[in-house]
Amino acid sequence: MLEDMRLFATIVEHRSLNKAAERLNLSQPALSRRLARLESELEIELFRRIGKRLELTAAGQVTYEFALELRRFHGGFLQKLNAYKSTEAPLATIGASLTTLQTTLPDLITAITEQHPNLEIKAITGKSHEITTLVKERKVDFGIVASAVIDDPAITSLPLFDDHLILVLPRSHILLERTHLEMADLHGLPMILFAPGTWYRTMTDELFRAYKLKPDVRMEIDSFEAIIRLLSACRAGTLLPRSYLREQVLLDNDLYLVRIRELEETNRTTSIIHGDPAWLTPSTRFLIEETKAYFARRANQRNE
Structure with a gap:
C-alpha cells in the first residue's frame, strides 16, 4: 500500500x-x-x-x-x-530542575556543544518531581535533578556529584573581621535567599529550624545571579550551592566564601535520570555517557 x-x-x-x-x-x-x-x-x-x-x-x-x-x-x-542507528542527534531535550539549570547546566551545555557543534539542545525546567514525570513520559531525553530518584522502578538514577551549601558574604562585611564563624552567627544576619520551592531553599529553611536561627531575610529571589549582584549593595549574606560559586563569580562581585562545618555536611546529590534503557536511542545513551564523563572530569580537577 x-x-x-x-x-x-x-x-x-x-x-x-x-x-x-x-x-x-x-x-x-x-x-x-x-x-x-x-x-x-x-x-x-x-x-x-x-x-x-x-x-x-x-x-x-x-x-x-x-x-x-x-x-x-x-x-x-x-x-x-x-536516531537508533547513529550516536549523532540533531536535537537533545534535557529536563533540569531550576537549581540545576542555574548551577550546572550552562557549563555542561557549553562543553557538549563544543564537542558537537551541530547539536541543538533544548532545556525544559521544573521541580525535580516534574522532571521525573517528563522522563517517564519520554518528553525529555534525560533529566538532571538535585536529588536521587530511588523509589521509582521506571527511573534509572545515576549520581553525578555531591553539593553542599556555603555562606557567601561581601568582602567588606563586618563578620569577616572575625577569624571563625559558626552557625549561631547566622541568627539575625541580613540575608538574601532564593525563593521558596527548590531543594536548596527547603534545605536552608530546615537548617534554620534545626539550629533555631532567625536570619533577617531582606529579599527572596529566584535567580542566583541576582542574589550575587545584590549582596554587596545590601550588605547581606546568603547561602548558595557550592557548585554555583566559581572563582570568577566571586572576584567579579567582591565576595568571600565562609567555611562552616555544619554547612559542609548539608550534602545533596545531583543525579542524571533516564527511563527504560530499551527506549534510549544510541545518541541519547552517548550524551548520557558524555554527561557522566564531564562531571567526572570536573571532580578530578577539584581533587588535584
Whole structure:
C-alpha cells in the first residue's frame, strides 16, 4: 500500500502518466498497470480520463490527501528510526530542575556543544518531581535533578556529584573581621535567599529550624545571579550551592566564601535520570555517557 500511494501521489503531482513514469523511472505501461491495480483493490475510480489528461475524482482527492498524510507519517517514522542507528542527534531535550539549570547546566551545555557543534539542545525546567514525570513520559531525553530518584522502578538514577551549601558574604562585611564563624552567627544576619520551592531553599529553611536561627531575610529571589549582584549593595549574606560559586563569580562581585562545618555536611546529590534503557536511542545513551564523563572530569580537577 505504501508504495502504491507513493506512485499515485507522483501521478497526481505531475498530472501525467508519462511525466510520472519518467520521474519514477518506470515505463508508462507499467505505471498504468500499477494504477489500474490500485483502483481495482480500492474498487473505485481515482481519475477521470479526459483525452491524455487525468483529472482526480472526489474519491481520488480523498486518496491523494491520505497519500500525503502517509508520506509525512513515513518520513517522520524514518527520521525517528534513524536516531537508533547513529550516536549523532540533531536535537537533545534535557529536563533540569531550576537549581540545576542555574548551577550546572550552562557549563555542561557549553562543553557538549563544543564537542558537537551541530547539536541543538533544548532545556525544559521544573521541580525535580516534574522532571521525573517528563522522563517517564519520554518528553525529555534525560533529566538532571538535585536529588536521587530511588523509589521509582521506571527511573534509572545515576549520581553525578555531591553539593553542599556555603555562606557567601561581601568582602567588606563586618563578620569577616572575625577569624571563625559558626552557625549561631547566622541568627539575625541580613540575608538574601532564593525563593521558596527548590531543594536548596527547603534545605536552608530546615537548617534554620534545626539550629533555631532567625536570619533577617531582606529579599527572596529566584535567580542566583541576582542574589550575587545584590549582596554587596545590601550588605547581606546568603547561602548558595557550592557548585554555583566559581572563582570568577566571586572576584567579579567582591565576595568571600565562609567555611562552616555544619554547612559542609548539608550534602545533596545531583543525579542524571533516564527511563527504560530499551527506549534510549544510541545518541541519547552517548550524551548520557558524555554527561557522566564531564562531571567526572570536573571532580578530578577539584581533587588535584
